[in-house]
Amino acid sequence: MPANRQIVLDELPQGPLSPEHFRLAESERPTPGEGEALLKIRYVSLDAANRAWMQGATYRSALNAGQVMAGGALAEVVEANGSDLKPGDLVFADTGWQEYAVLPAKRLAKLPALEPMTHLLSVYGVAGLTAYFGLLECGQPKAGETVVVSAAAGSVGSIVGQIAKLKGCRVVGIAGGEAKGRWLTEELGFDAAVDYKAGNLRQQFKEVLPNGIDVYFDNVGGDVFEACLFAMNTHGRIACCGAVSQYDGAPPQHGPRGVPGLIVTKRLTLRGFIVSDFDAQRDQALKDLQQWVAEGKLKVQEDVLEGLETLPQALVGLLHGENRGKRMVKVA
Known part of the structure; x- marks a missing residue:
């Protein structure tokens, strides 16, 4: 079976976060069942909230040691069973820090095909x-x-x-x-x-x-x-x-x-x-943001790092204010 590399939260930090709190693991690539989609992670979003999830439940459940590190990502559909999604479609989902993930297809919505793709994680994300x-x-x-x-x-x-x-x-x-x-x-x-x-x-x-x-x-x-x-x-x-x-x-x-x-x-x-909270107004917001970018009134700054294994240090760096604009890691 093809492999799936993952970053696991090996230990919950008691003080400042460091790369030593994570470890690189490998498992079999998951297989989607009926109503599920197999996703290939392209870019992982890094956010300060990633650290807050280690402290306890927020608007999502708390993280525990031994789990694949949680995080949102821009992902490509590889296979989708019983869904309108097609291979090659892009979605944003809470995939965790790994190369592949399987999620219920009904939770996923196809994203527009915009270039550069990274804007789907930053200004349009x-x-x-x-x-x-x-x-x-x-x-x-x-x-x-x-x-x-x-x-x-x-x-x-x-x-x-x-x-x-x-x-x-x-x-x-x-x-x-x-x-x-x-x-x-x-x-x-x-x-x-x-x-x-x-x-x-x-x-x-x-x-x-x-x-x-x-x-x-x-x-x-x-x-x-x-x-x-x-x-x-x-x-x-x-x-x-x-x-x-x-x-x-x-x-x-x-x-x-x-x-x-x-x-x-x-x-x-x-x-x-x-x-x-504002999902009902999302379309208007995206219309405005796209117009401002197209007119040059809104400058987009992105901080893109490469490689799944760089994620722990990338998050630590974000918490120390290394980045300008949206930090993300290209996985594939």
Whole structure:
């Protein structure tokens, strides 16, 4: 039987994640039954949420040691029984980190044939849709308002900032290091950047946010979230997308301080969301995203690594902020 290489979560991390928590395994290639599809994984998506799944149940069940590492991927249909899917069709699915997977065909939807294919994982995938809905539906920015986004050089944040500019907002990105800040302002059109690694966020905010924050798109939680809370304007909106600062390593020693009073006195709106909340509006979102890309108004940055065996280090690197834009690994 043909082989199927897999990356297994060998041990649940008690501290920061490292490649040693994974191992490369090999099994027989699975065979699809009635109503199932055999998928060949082409590109695996890397997301901070991969790390959160190791801590316990979220919007999906928790990961356990010994399991194939979970993760979404762009995959090609090899065989589909009792389904309208055909060999060669592309789908996005939670395949896990492996070369082949078998899943119920009814859970799979054919993706459009777009080039480059990688855009189906970035701007037209979960990253782009998360940015679109999180900003426009949860943040509800208005022209002339100030929008701040954390992890601004990442897959979601880089798109959030560009959409906010399209909507006529002043945009400030929070990222790590001067190089990323220059990339945001010089390449993506952000109005200003804040370097969280330089410390003293509140002082930096005084310089680049003289009129406060109307919309904050939060990808990191922790101290950055706290600093932004104190800079929010009355009736400000916060879209809570993720908390990457709290996924890897020791848990935070405290939560954001003074939150209840701030929320009440400033009449803030905080909304958590996941992209599937907005499935009914997906077609319109994709239409808008495709138009903006075609018109050159939305730049797509992708960070593509190669080889199934590179996945553990690629995820560790993502958690340390190595990437610009959407990080993924080409498997085949």
